Amino acid sequence: QSVLTQPPSASGTPGQRVTISCSGSSSNIGSHTVNWYQQLPRTAPKLLIYNNNQRPSGVPDRFSGSKSGTSASLAISGLQSEDEADYYCAAWDDSLNGHVVFGGGTKLTVL
Amino acid sequence: QVQLVQSGAEVKKPGASVKVSCKASGYTFTSYYIHWVRQAPGQGLEWMGIINPSGGSTNYAQEFQGRVTMTRDTSTSTVYMELRRLRSEDTAVYYCARGGKRFVDYWGQGTLVTVSS
Numbered sequence: 001q002s003v004l005t006q007p008p009s010a011s012g013t014p015g016q017r018v019t020i021s022c023s024g025s026s027s028n029i030g031s032h033t034v035n036w037y038q039q040l041p042r043t044a045p046k047l048l049i050y051n052n053n054q055r056p057s058g059v060p061d062r063f064s065g066s067k068s069g070t071s072a073s074l075a076i077s078g079l080q081s082e083d084e085a086d087y088y089c090a091a092w093d094d095s096l097n098g099h100v101v102f103g104g105g106t107k108l109t110v111l
Numbered sequence: 112q113v114q115l116v117q118s119g120a121e122v123k124k125p126g127a128s129v130k131v132s133c134k135a136s137g138y139t140f141t142s143y144y145i146h147w148v149r150q151a152p153g154q155g156l157e158w159m160g161i162i163n164p165s166g167g168s169t170n171y172a173q174e175f176q177g178r179v180t181m182t183r184d185t186s187t188s189t190v191y192m193e194l195r196r197l198r199s200e201d202t203a204v205y206y207c208a209r210g211g212k213r214f215v216d217y218w219g220q221g222t223l224v225t226v227s228s
Contacts, residue, residue, distance in 0.1 A: 033214070035215070044206055045156065045218055047216045050214060088155065090214075092213035098170065099173075100146065100148075100215070101158065102148075102158065103155070104155045
């Protein structure tokens with residue numbers, strides 16, 4: 001069972017806006033920034049959002065992140081077929097000498 | 112450009128050890144931490160630990176304490192992850208990833224480790 005909680009699945013049609021939630025606690029999201037990763041089938045994860053809402057160079061502005069309290073969200077607008085992937089949230093957790101914790105992942109299907 | 116190139120797939124018997132390498136290039140090796148993250152088949156991401164290539168200090172996830180060792184060779188910009196006393200549940204893709212102490216940005220391509228008798 002993952003420390004950060006994500007819905008196992010999400011879906012949308014091309015052009016729609018989809019949001020994926022990530023719920024944590026005071027020792028992780030409540031105290032530290034959140035990063036989001038996109039994992040296309042059979043590939044390594046790729047950084048999508050860092051520091052809650054920053055996009056690395058090359059990531060389209062259709063992807064946006066936000067954080068409030070102990071929860072965070074990833075929004076994808078103008079959904080495209082190539083967005084079909086697994087999405088993971090991550091944050092540092094202060095417990096147990098400190099460690100990175102991940103959400104269980106959300107599989108996004110573009111209908 | 113930042114590249115992390117990992118060693119090839121491994122097949123091990125239960126009880127054996129495996130050592131995976133991760134060669135970094137495209138940035139100053141000692142300026143960023145290296146994390147190890149694994150992903151069992153069809154499962155999510157699991158953080159294993161971190162090494163600071165500058166001084167070699169490490170921090171391991173509690174689950175792997177006593178079974179994992181992370182080391183580095185600054186002369187070749189390579190980090191190693193050794194996992195001992197393998198069991199079937201250790202079958203997974205193992206990723207090295209660059210980052211700060213508390214985050215990861217670039218990932219290696221992954222190394223499949225299969226544990227089977």
